[in-house]
Amino acid sequence: MQEWRLINFGYSDGAMNMAIDEAVSQTMVEGVVPPTLRFYGWRPPCLSLGYAQKASEVEWDVCGSLGVDVVRRPTGGRAILHDQEVTYSVIAPEENPLVSGTILQSYLKLSQGLLRGLRKLGIEAEMVSHKDLDELGTSACFDSPSFYEMVVGGRKTVGSAQTRKNGVLLQHGSIILDIDADMLFSVLSFRNEEVRNRMKQAFRSKACSLQDAAGRKLDYQEVSEAIASGFCEALGITLVEGKLTPAEIALARKLAETKYGSDEWNRKR
Numbered sequence: 001m002q003e004w005r006l007i008n009f010g011y012s013d014g015a016m017n018m019a020i021d022e023a024v025s026q027t028m029v030e031g032v033v034p035p036t037l038r039f040y041g042w043r044p045p046c047l048s049l050g051y052a053q054k055a056s057e058v059e060w061d062v063c064g065s066l067g068v069d070v071v072r073r074p075t076g077g078r079a080i081l082h083d084q085e086v087t088y089s090v091i092a093p094e095e096n097p098l099v100s101g102t103i104l105q106s107y108l109k110l111s112q113g114l115l116r117g118l119r120k121l122g123i124e125a126e127m128v129s130h131k132d133l134d135e136l137g138t139s140a141c142f143d144s145p146s147f148y149e150m151v152v153g154g155r156k157t158v159g160s161a162q163t164r165k166n167g168v169l170l171q172h173g174s175i176i177l178d179i180d181a182d183m184l185f186s187v188l189s190f191r192n193e194e195v196r197n198r199m200k201q202a203f204r205s206k207a208c209s210l211q212d213a214a215g216r217k218l219d220y221q222e223v224s225e226a227i228a229s230g231f232c233e234a235l236g237i238t239l240v241e242g243k244l245t246p247a248e249i250a251l252a253r254k255l256a257e258t259k260y261g262s263d264e265w266n267r268k269r
Contacts, residue, residue: 002098006239007038008224014046014071017087019255021170022074023248024091029166033248035092035099037231037239039224044069045083047187050076050161055267056189063187072266073172075161080174081184084209086223088114089172090231098235099169103162104148109235110171111148114158117230118150121223123213125150125157155208175227177218179209 009020017040027033046069047058053072057079063070068081090110092099099106111127118125128149150158160173181204190196210218228239244252259265 002096002235002237003034003240004092004237005034005036005242006228007036007242007244009038009040009244011041011043013044014042014048014069014082015256015261016252017042017046018048018071018073018260019252020244020248021089021091021172022255022259023252024089024244025165025168025170026251027245027248028091028093028168033245035096035237036090036242037228038089038091039220039228040087040089041085041220042069042082042087045081045183046071047184048073048080048082049266050078051163052076052269053078054269059187059189066183066187068183068187070266071260072268073161075163075170075172077159077161079184079188080159081180081187082174083180083183084176084178086175086177086220086227087172088175088224088227089170091168091170094164094167094169096169098237099171103164106169106171107148107160107162110160110231111150112234113231114150114160114173114175114227115230116233117223117227118157118210118213120226120229121210121214121218123152123157123210125152125213127151152208152213155206157208157210157213175223176207176209177220177223178211179207181207 024036044067049072051073058070099109115125115127128151158173158175160171162171181200185196185200232239
């Protein structure tokens with residue numbers, strides 16, 4: 001049974017959250033830290049863009065007026081408004097048999113942990129085994145599920161993305177406690193208000209928060225503990241509570257300042 005490091009980091013801003021994920025990934029290349037499962041939240045709220053997403057899809061002035069950060073992820077996909085949620089990240093060597101294989105194969109392995117975790121919360125989630133057609137095609141991630149993502153009653157409740165670099169896999173994802181569709185669609189750019197409102201209504205029929213699915217209030221701690229337990233069962237691992245190393249912290253601070261906190265990175269496309 002493998003031992004993985006568990007880090008429950010708490011809340012940070014968008015630049016530092018993405019910087020930590022990359023810092024752990026880079027440090028793991030050197031073989032000095034174990035596979036890591038991390039949970040974190042976002043303060044202030046933050047709109048994260050997929051790596052290849054166009055900066056023109058963001059209403060930058062509106063984000064500033066609402067106090068919403070913007071950061072570009074190192075992973076692909078579409079925009080996510082991180083606010084009332086628990087975010088997870090899994091970082092492990094690509095060759096580790098618990099995450100190895102193609103992107104879809106590793107997605108399947110990790111999604112088993114998410115599925116078990118959600119069911120521990122009393123949520124009857126299911127795993128999507130096909131790619132739904134996205135007829136409306138907005139910039140929002142939760143518009144439609146992808147392979148092996150979590151849905152409740154056909155509505156997406158967890159959005160994940162993955163990247164691999166230098167032999168290390170990073171998968172992180174947004175587990176939504178509650179959704180503020182009005183805020184999300186105010187910070188995304190549309191041709192006109194009619195399109196914005198139409199897309200927002202369609203989004204509400206496609207996305208589902210955990211609290212809606214469970215029919216009760218859920219908090220960060222309860223959800224992170226359930227998801228951690230789900231990963232333990234699905235992957236057959238033991239989680240050992242740990243902290244970031246001094247090297248990871250130093251690298252994360254540097255990346256937050258020079259990369260994830262910079263316009264050069266966040267507005268580059």
